[in-house]
Amino acid sequence: MKKVLIASLALMGSIGLCSTALGAITGTAHDFSASGWSQGQICIPCHAPHNNNNTSGELLWNHEVTTATYTLYGSTTFDAVDADQPGGVSKLCLSCHDGTVAIDSFGGASGGTMITGDRNFGIDMGNDHPVSFTYDTTLATTDGYLVDPNTLPDTVKMFDGKMECASCHDVHNKHNQNALLNIGNGGSALCLTCHLK
Numbered sequence: 001m002k003k004v005l006i007a008s009l010a011l012m013g014s015i016g017l018c019s020t021a022l023g024a025i026t027g028t029a030h031d032f033s034a035s036g037w038s039q040g041q042i043c044i045p046c047h048a049p050h051n052n053n054n055t056s057g058e059l060l061w062n063h064e065v066t067t068a069t070y071t072l073y074g075s076t077t078f079d080a081v082d083a084d085q086p087g088g089v090s091k092l093c094l095s096c097h098d099g100t101v102a103i104d105s106f107g108g109a110s111g112g113t114m115i116t117g118d119r120n121f122g123i124d125m126g127n128d129h130p131v132s133f134t135y136d137t138t139l140a141t142t143d144g145y146l147v148d149p150n151t152l153p154d155t156v157k158m159f160d161g162k163m164e165c166a167s168c169h170d171v172h173n174k175h176n177q178n179a180l181l182n183i184g185n186g187g188s189a190l191c192l193t194c195h196l197k
C-alpha cells in the first residue's frame with residue numbers, strides 16, 4: 001500500500017513537472033548572445049545590473065528607449081477610456097519593434113542593427129491589438145463580452161492595471177509557446193481567455 005502511494009505520488013510529481021515546465025530565453029529570438037555586439041551575454045541588451053541606461057528607474061533597463069509617436073488603434077466599438085500612446089513595458093518592446101531604434105543600441109552606445117520583416121511593426125499601431133489602456137471590471141461591464149480581469153489566470157497579467165504587450169507575450173519565453181505567447185493560441189485559446197465570443 002505504501003509503495004503504491006509512493007509510486008503514485010512520484011507519478012503525480014512528474015506529471016506536475018511536465019505541465020508546469022518553464023521555458024527559457026536561451027535559443028529564442030531574444031537570445032542575442034551569438035551576435036558579435038552582445039558581449040556573448042543574453043540579458044545585457046535589455047538589462048544591466050549597474051550603470052545601466054535606465055531613465056525610468058525601473059527594471060535596470062539598459063536599452064535605448066523609443067521616442068516615436070504612434071498612430072493608435074481605433075474603432076466605433078472600442079470602449080477603453082484611457083487608450084493613449086503606448087507606455088509602460090509596451091514602450092520597452094517597441095524600442096526594438098517599431099524599427100526606429102537599433103537592436104544593439106544599449107549601454108549608452110548607439111548600434112546599427114535594425115529589426116526587419118513582420119517583427120518590425122513600424123509606428124502605425126492602428127492594425128495591432130491595442131495596448132496601454134486600463135482593463136478593469138468597469139471596462140468588462142461596458143463592453144459586455146469581456147472576462148472580468150480579476151478572474152483572469154496569472155499568465156495574462158496586467159501591468160499597473162493596464163493591458164500591455166507582455167499581457168499576451170513573455171519576452172523571456174516563460175511559457176514555452178509559439179511566438180513567446182503566455183498561453184498557446186491553438187483554437188484561439190489566448191483570445192478566449194479574455195474575450196467572451
Ligand code: HEC
Nearest residue numbers: 025030042043044045046047059089092093166170171172
Ligand atoms: C529583449 C529584451 C530582454 C532581454 C534580452 C531580457 N529581458 Fe528581462 N525584461 C524585458 C522586458 C521588456 C521586461 C518587462 C516586461 C515583463 O515583465 O515581462 C523584463 C522584465 C524582467 C524582470 C522583471 C519581471 C519578472 O518577470 O520578474 C526580470 C527579473 C528580468 N526581466 C530578468 C531578465 C534576465 C535575468 C535576463 C537574461 C537572462 C533578461 N531579463 C533578458 C526585456 C528583456
Ligand code: HEC
Nearest residue numbers: 029045063092093096103115117119165166169171179180
Ligand atoms: C533589444 C530589442 C528587443 C526588445 C526590447 C524586444 N524585442 Fe522582441 N524581438 C527582437 C528581435 C530582434 C526579434 C527577432 C526578429 C527576427 O528574427 O526576425 C524579436 C522577436 C520577437 C517575437 C517573435 C518570436 C518568435 O519566435 O516568433 C515576439 C513575439 C517578440 N519579439 C515580442 C516582444 C515583446 C512582447 C517585447 C517586450 C515585452 C519584446 N519583444 C522586446 C528584439 C527585441
Ligand code: HEC
Nearest residue numbers: 090093094097118119129130131164165168169179185190
Ligand atoms: C492580445 C494579445 C497580444 C498583444 C496585446 C500583443 N500581441 Fe504580439 N502576438 C499575439 C499573437 C497571438 C501572435 C501570433 C500571431 C500569429 O501567429 O499569427 C503575436 C505575434 C507577435 C510577433 C511575431 C510577428 C508576427 O506578426 O507574427 C511579434 C514580434 C509580436 N507579437 C510583438 C508584440 C508587441 C511588441 C506587442 C505590443 C506592442 C504585442 N505583440 C502585443 C498576441 C498579442
Ligand code: HEC
Nearest residue numbers: 075077078079080135143156163167168190191193194195
Ligand atoms: C489579456 C486579455 C486579452 C487577450 C488575451 C486578448 N484580448 Fe482582445 N482585447 C482585450 C481588451 C480588454 C480589449 C478592449 C475592448 C474594448 O475596449 O472594447 C480588446 C480589444 C480587442 C479588439 C478590438 C475591439 C473593438 O471593439 O474595437 C479585438 C478585435 C480583439 N481584442 C481581438 C482579440 C484577438 C483576436 C485576440 C487573440 C489573438 C485577443 N483579442 C486577445 C483583451 C484581450
